[in-house]
Amino acid sequence: MIEVKKLVKRFGLKTVLRGLDFRVQPGEFVALLGPNGAGKTTFLRILASLSRPSLGIVDIAGYSLPKQAAAVRARLGVVSHLPLLYDDLTAEENLTFYARMYGIDNLNARITEVLEMVGLEARRRDLVRTFSRGMQQRLAIGRAVLHDPDVMLFDEPYTGLDQDASSMLDGVLQTVAGQGRTVVMTSHDLARAEDLATRFDILSRGVIAASSTREGLGKGNLLTFYKQALAG
């Protein structure tokens, strides 16, 4: 579903990604872990077609970036720590806008369906600026799944959420992943990543330093695996 070979990203003289290789099978939930500055967000922005690779090959769902970016974007849902929502529009208006941008037919039914999934149907006519951070993040997930993407990218989705909001987001994430989607999520929260992901990749100094499946790792061993990967 996702295939990345020898990916290099440079910003001026600074090289952030140094020949990164990465492959994700359909239906996998990959947690991309690593310290600040490891290049996680840069990598996700390249996968999302928001940033151009300096070198290397990036294929998603059989389409190549950056050449076939529009085809990739139609199959991609992205959630970041920013909600990508308009404060002065209601939840329904925000989703209507994005549904139009994605050319979704029968948008009222689809919006209702998505709002029910993220538990915000009762607040559909409220302005986004009146929402808590947790509600905004749930609506952001609703926005990202609106066009039924095959691949979901989550960039630190738990940033700024309290315990209750994080637990609620867990449920939404599990629903989204449980629908057979391929998911890549960056996070600093190892406990949450261990609960949700089926594979763990450690990004360090611009390359994947280590990778393991949930089965291969065993329960409760992620922290040790993470530390060893960074030390090695």
Add this chain to the structure above:
Amino acid sequence: MAESTLRTTARRPAKSSFWKAIAAIAWKDLSAELRSRELLSAMLVFSLLVILIFNFALELDITTRRTVTSGVLWATFAFAGTLGLNRSMAVEKDRGCLDGLLLAPVDRSAIYFGKVISNLVFMLIVEAIVLPIYSVLYSINLFQPGLLLVILLGSVGYVAVGTLLSSMAVQTRTRDVLLPILLFPVVVPILIAAVKASGGYLTNAPMTDILPWLNLLIAYDVIFTAIAFMVFDYVVEE
């Protein structure tokens, strides 16, 4: 939370139509502005203050008033327009919404044209309010078809360039300062042409004097809209 049929009932979107995306962006900007009125009120207050200050500062007879009016008007529109352009793109950037737009499977020039339309509507609304007030304050009839055409053409060119440059400036930390520095040198030809053509209509100059400036305005609008259409994708991508 519905454990859903979401994937089976959801439809794979066709690539969104270019025109529908433009309309969606313009609708979104106008709806948000209708509710907040942040952008229009800032532009309007600024414009009204400028024409009021000029009205007190310049003790003019009727003939001189006609000759300075085009300059005062275009200085007002240009600075008010900068306020609007900055705010319009800042809203997209601050909440990450620009990424939301860029993630849509549409030709990115649709984003540019959608923003141009909404920015143009905001500018025309401000002009539609400023013109009658200016007419009353300065005792000049500004409602002449030729003059209105010049204002429309000048505004189109200004917004076409301004939208492109504001999407460039908004990526920087000094966007508020950077936009006027980038914009004004580029729009000098359009401001000169607009001032000259407006002045021609206000002083009842012959059409042969006005026509070259009108042609320059039209050529500028076409050329810069085409350039912006071609380079917008590169401007917004990292």
